[in-house]
Amino acid sequence: MSELKMQKKPRKPKELENQPGKYDPRNKLNxxxxKEWLLLTKSFWETEPSPLDKTAYAHPAPFLIKDVQKLISMFTKKEMTVLDPFVGSGTTLIACNEIGRNGIGIDLNENYRELFNRRLSESNIELNSDIKYVVGNSLYAIQDIGMVDYIVTSPPYFNILKNDSKGTRNNSGKAYRMAAREGIDFYSDLLDDIGNFDKYDDFISALEAIMGKAYQHLNNKKYATIIMSDFTVNKKEQPVQGDIISMMNRIGFEFCGTTVLLQPVKPLYPFGYPYAYKINHHHQNLMTFRKVEI
Ligand SMILES: C[S@@+](CC[C@H](N)C(=O)[O-])C[C@H]1O[C@@H](n2cnc3c(N)ncnc32)[C@H](O)[C@@H]1O
Known part of the structure; x- marks a missing residue:
């Protein structure tokens, strides 16, 4: 064996292994x-619940505070401003507040602002950052906000909450449905709700119009993350991730990569069994983009 092959990588002294690592003063991003930066570049994360998520489940599809907190800490510094144009129960705003970022959240549905206020009072959360919850259609409401440093959002997943999904919405008591949530509702009957379109292409166009407005309010060289999973449209698997990336590219965003957010405790449904293979989506795609204008 050559001498080169025999050389081992020097090991870090034991006392340094659990150290948080060093902050580089050239770091303008976060x-x-x-060491912390490197850990967040891993292409998969496992979803992490927190006690602050509890009240959010009155909303049909909230994301979890710790998951979004990780994104915000990767893409912003303290006191920077984050926008969520589909803020729902206000998860992004609570995550911002927890780690000292300012947050602007927009949602069409007045009831969700009330839910956000309930989350604050039931979890005894005091707002220490500049946090704004705006009720309105993001297509127009975005024009009244200033410039922001990061966008993170989980839009409606087309109209999947409205389809009948044959048994996915109620709990039959069988073991494979143990974690199913009963009585799932859709967001609203409002015409501006982009979860109410009949055609998938119209949904993508409406999302493109809103993200296009958001692009104009994002500072140059800053990032945007869209959280979505793939799903079926008219019972056919839709490559949603690819459609979102193409849509964001049309607006001018550069694609930076997808972090797969694993959700291992979701129930398994025997959708095609025993006739055909149908996938169970047990992850979300956290698709990150950058605005780079010369
Ligand atoms: C997937 S949910 C967001 C959930 C949120 N991340 C949370 O943790 O609660 C999508 C939200 O988009 C909102 N929405 C749909 N169309 C909208 C529009 N045109 N403008 C603003 N909000 C809209 C819905 O009311 C719904 O609350």
Whole structure:
């Protein structure tokens, strides 16, 4: 064996292994040390619940505070401003508040602002950052906000909450449905609700119009993350991730990569069994983009 092959990589002294790492003063993106930054670049994460998520489940599809907190800490520094144009129960705003970022959230549905206020009072959360919840259609409401440093959002997944999904919405008591949520509702009957379109292409166009407005309010060289999973349209698997990336590219965003957010405790449904293979989506795609204008 050659001498080169025999050389081992020097091991870090034991006392340094659990250290948070060093902050590089050239870092203009976030407040993370090199080690913390590196850990967040891994292409999969496992979803992490927190006690602050509890009240959010009155909303049909909230995301979890810790998951969005990780994104915000990767893409912003303290006191920077984050926009969520589909803020729902206000998860992004609570995550911003927890880690000292300012947040602007927009949602069409007045009831969800009330839910956000309930989350604050039931979890005894005091707002210490500049946090704004705006009720309105993002297509128009975005024009009244200033410039922001990061966009993170989970739009409606087309109209999947409205389809009948044959048994996915109620709990038959069988073991494979143990974690199913009963009584799932859709967001609203409002015409501006982009979860109410009949055609998938119209949904993508409406989302493109809103993200196009958001692009104009994002500072240059800053990032945007869209959280979505793939789903079926008219019982056919739709490559939603590809459609979202093409849509964001049309607006001018550069695609930076997808972090797969694993959701291992979701129930398994025997959709095609025993006739055909049908996938169970047990992850979300966290698709990140950058605005780069010369
Ligand atoms: C997937 S949910 C967001 C859930 C949110 N991430 C949370 O943690 O609660 C999508 C939200 O988009 C909202 N929405 C739909 N169309 C909208 C529009 N045109 N403008 C603003 N909000 C809209 C719905 O009311 C719904 O609350």
């Amino acid at each position: 407040d993370l040390t090199g």
